[in-house]
Amino acid sequence: MAEATTFPASGRLTQRGLIVLVGLAAVFAVALFAGARFGLLLAIGLGFGIALEGLRFGFAGPWRAMILRREPAGILAQLLAIALVSVVAFPLLASHPGEIIGAEAPIGWAMIGGAFVFGAAMQVVLGCGSGTLVNAGSGNPVGLLALPFFAIGSFLGAYHLVWWTNLGALPILKLSGGTGLGVTLALLAAVAVLLLALAAPGSRKLPRRLLFAAVAIAALAIGNLIVAGQPWGVVYGLGLWAAKGAVALGADLSGSAFWAAPGNAARLGESILTDVTSLTNIGLIAGAFLVVAWRSGGLSQPLPKLPARAWIATIIAGLLLGYSARLAFGCNVGAFFSGISTGSLHGWVWFVAAFAGAFLGVRLRPMLGFEVRR
Secondary structure, three states, rough: OOOOOOOHHHHHHHHHHHHHHHHHHHHHHHHHHHHHHHHHHHHHHHHHHHHHHHHHOHHHHHHHHHHHHHOOOOHHHHHHHHHHHHHHHHHHHHOOOOEEOOOOOOEEEEHEEEEHHHHHHHHOOOOOOOHHHHHOOOOOOHHHHHHHHHHHHHHHHHHHHHHHHHOEEOOOOOOHHHHHHHHHHHHHHHHHHHHHHHHOOOOOOOHHHHHHHHEEEHHHHHHHHHHHEEEEEHHHHHHHHHHHHHHHHOOOOOOOOOOOOOHHHHHHHHHHHOOOHHHHHHHHHHHHHHHHHHHHHHOOOOOOOOOHHHHHHHHHHHHHHHHHHHHOOOHHHHHHHHHHHOOHHHHHHHHHHHHHHHHHHHHHHHHOOOOOOO
């Protein structure tokens, strides 16, 4: 195990001061180049990265803990954060129609299948959409390898999206208003009660760290909704990066109904510093990096001793994460977290399908060489 770098107290104070200045400088630079709104979105993204890495709040890990050890604390924190966002998001959506939109999507065969595959793949690499960004930002080698393939998979999934949705889908179904909020909170409470009933003895408490994390993530998600006019998302930004790379290499995307759509075609020609999802993704990576630098003085994670099949599985899982998330209209953030908190019923269906897939992914990890069998 690599030894942590140590610095005298004065040197560490100077280093941490520089870390704060770098973060502030990046926010002000984006605000100057693209506008105050986009600078604020980068700041929100930094907040997400700092909260997720600094308070160890995630999605894949808590699901794994519940499946293997019946420890529900992490999922309970997720449900609490979703509930807090819902309390604010439902009234905002009702009072600002057209100005603020929810994470709405249809329920269909491709969506359900995509969510199942995503749930399995995220357990293979122990990172969902936001988790892969955080892992990459913190220097995790598996996350660093999975991230570019996640982006490529998202791009390809979007390219083929219309073909998949034509297999069959319901109209968009959503909850709204006071009644919708009440139903959403009741469902969240019911899931929490179920998790507590299934929990192992002595694991029913929510640690203070996760309580703080849930409140922080909820506050940032509400800020994102207000500033961006749309809920927190991850997958679109990653696909856009790969699409821009494809165009730069001479690819013609006019054959894709998704990328040729006016809004998406326009974004391909614009700076990523004016794309709201890209900005929060960049901020998330940078925020995780800043936390690690704050703690240890830099990124120094040793390369894990994994067999070749594990590295190959990381590449394949990365592609599947991106592709399946696009078919499922989002990842744990865009579909589960933002979908449910803004009233889209596809978020609930996504949750069930992805959790079912997570059982498969948990069992695949040792087979693929990621961990020692017990």
